[in-house]
Amino acid sequence: MAIEPFHYxxxxxxxxxxxxxxxxxxxxxxAVLTRDRKIIARGHNNRVQEKNVIxxxxxxxxxxxxxxxxxDTVMYxxxxxxxxxxxxxxxxxxxxxVIGESVTFPGSKDILDKFGIPWIDLADDxxxxxxxxxxxxxxNERLWQxxxxx
Amino acid sequence: MAIEPFHYxxxxxxxxxxxxxxxxxxxxxxAVLTRDRKIIARGHNNRVQEKNVIxxxxxxxxxxxxxxxxxDTVMYxxxxxxxxxxxxxxxxxxxxxVIGESVTFPGSKDILDKFGIPWIDLADDxxxxxxxxxxxxxxNERLWQxxxxx
Numbered sequence: 001m002a003i004e005p006f007h008y009x010x011x012x013x014x015x016x017x018x019x020x021x022x023x024x025x026x027x028x029x030x031a032v033l034t035r036d037r038k039i040i041a042r043g044h045n046n047r048v049q050e051k052n053v054i055x056x057x058x059x060x061x062x063x064x065x066x067x068x069x070x071x072d073t074v075m076y077x078x079x080x081x082x083x084x085x086x087x088x089x090x091x092x093x094x095x096x097x098v099i100g101e102s103v104t105f106p107g108s109k110d111i112l113d114k115f116g117i118p119w120i121d122l123a124d125d126x127x128x129x130x131x132x133x134x135x136x137x138x139x140n141e142r143l144w145q146x147x148x149x150x
Numbered sequence: 151m152a153i154e155p156f157h158y159x160x161x162x163x164x165x166x167x168x169x170x171x172x173x174x175x176x177x178x179x180x181a182v183l184t185r186d187r188k189i190i191a192r193g194h195n196n197r198v199q200e201k202n203v204i205x206x207x208x209x210x211x212x213x214x215x216x217x218x219x220x221x222d223t224v225m226y227x228x229x230x231x232x233x234x235x236x237x238x239x240x241x242x243x244x245x246x247x248v249i250g251e252s253v254t255f256p257g258s259k260d261i262l263d264k265f266g267i268p269w270i271d272l273a274d275d276x277x278x279x280x281x282x283x284x285x286x287x288x289x290n291e292r293l294w295q296x297x298x299x300x
Contacts (some may be wrong), residue, residue: 026166027228047217048217051216051217052213052216053212053213053217053242054204054209054212055240059204062203063168063202063203063205063214065204065205066201066203066295067197067198067201067203068201070299075196081239082237082240082241083236083237083238083241083261083265084234084237084238084240085237086237087232087233087234087235087236087237087238087258087261088233088234088237090206090234091232091233091234091298091299092203092299093299108237111233111237111261115233124272146217148241149241149242149243
């Protein structure tokens with residue numbers, strides 16, 4: 001089944017979050033949360049900026065949402081969610097996860113599956129190029145390895 | 151194999167964190183992180199206090215630790231970790247998770263297992279009683295259900 005074009009438009013907003021993080025010296029991973037195709041929360045990886053290991057892009061976006069029910073929301077994230085973020089999406093029971101790419105990092109889609117969270121992987125060239133370009137700098141690659149606990 | 155007594159002493163510090171959260175109107179779940187049996191970070195569930203859904207006890211404790219490697223650390227948590235927190239402990243590769251109890255909430259030990267994180271469940275009466283007493287108040291039970299995304 002073809003992926004509906006609006007998913008790419010909303011992913012562009014997540015990419016803009018990632019670009020904002022790069023400009024701050026942070027990691028290039030962004031996220032937006034939507035309800036009825038409208039953005040209700042945004043965030044990007046803020047590990048470096050706040051010296052806070054838990055602030056992956058999706059986590060920063062969940063924080064921004066406040067104390068809501070997530071059952072009717074969709075999470076857009078530029079990069080396949082790690083085990084922490086996938087576990088959070090499973091716990092909070094988002095209705096759908098839309099993933100920019102899982103080429104540069106496979107992530108934990110199996111945790112989404114375990115919790116019955118549907119997901120779409122856009123395999124989006126924009127997300128792939130952003131991550132590859134950023135990681136080609138050895139200092140950035142070290143930041144990335146720290147981000148995933150290595 | 152008998153559980154070494156110092157684990158109960160360090161769990162008491164996690165319980166003290168949980169008690170501090172109760173006094174603030176928050177959820178009764180606390181955590182401490184240790185290296186060489188010394189506490190290097192502490193935290194408690196801060197969801198209500200900061201209106202931030204990601205701040206479970208373990209997450210608050212990881213935040214407190216800063217940008218360190220967790221490979222030689224031990225996480226003590228009063229309650230069995232949910233999928234988000236277990237996913238975080240797996241990602242950051244703590245050397246051991248010590249769990250106060252999993253009677254009132256089973257949590258996601260399977261995610262710890264999947265990442266090869268050893269764990270000990272103390273089945274600690276102090277943790278069990280704290281959670282049961284607190285949840286016997288219907289308003290608190292509603293807070294708890296929100297905490298696990300229901």
